[in-house]
Amino acid sequence: MAFEAWKFQVETYWTRSSYFVVFELAAAAGVWQVFAAGYRLSACFACLASLYMTRIWQLNNQRLSEYIHFYWYRLQDIEKTAGHPMSHRIFSRWENERPQRKYSGDYRSYVNKVPLVFFAAWTWGISVFIYVMSEGSTR
Secondary structure (H helix, E strand, C coil): HHHHHHHHHHHHHHHHHHHHHHHHHHHHHHHHHHHHHCCCHHEEEEHHHHHHHHHHHHHHHHHHHHHHHHHHHHHHHHHHHHCCCCHHHHHHHHHHCHHHHHHHHEEEEEEHHHHHHHHHHHHHHHHHHHHHHHHHHCC
């Protein structure tokens, strides 16, 4: 039960992340078109809205990560309580037999940095729009 719940959380995490990436890229294309059409104030507002959505994405990633860890460690507790031999335990086998990491750091922390790239891009976009609007027409 806990393993299925953990697996479901992981699968939905990837689905949601894919949706957020597609949304962010579509929003960037839309903002670019609005800006190119000369509607700078509208483009700036769209950047602010996208910045807010990026923050929601980041919070969503953090919360899903907490769920995944909860179910993973719950699985460990269930395996210990059930008294399964070590060779039949999913959690213990994973902890003891996983391959050596090819890079330092935690995968989860790397994945959670993806929204920060979009966050930085939207922040840069807002600053550019503010600069352009201070120079002339806001249309």
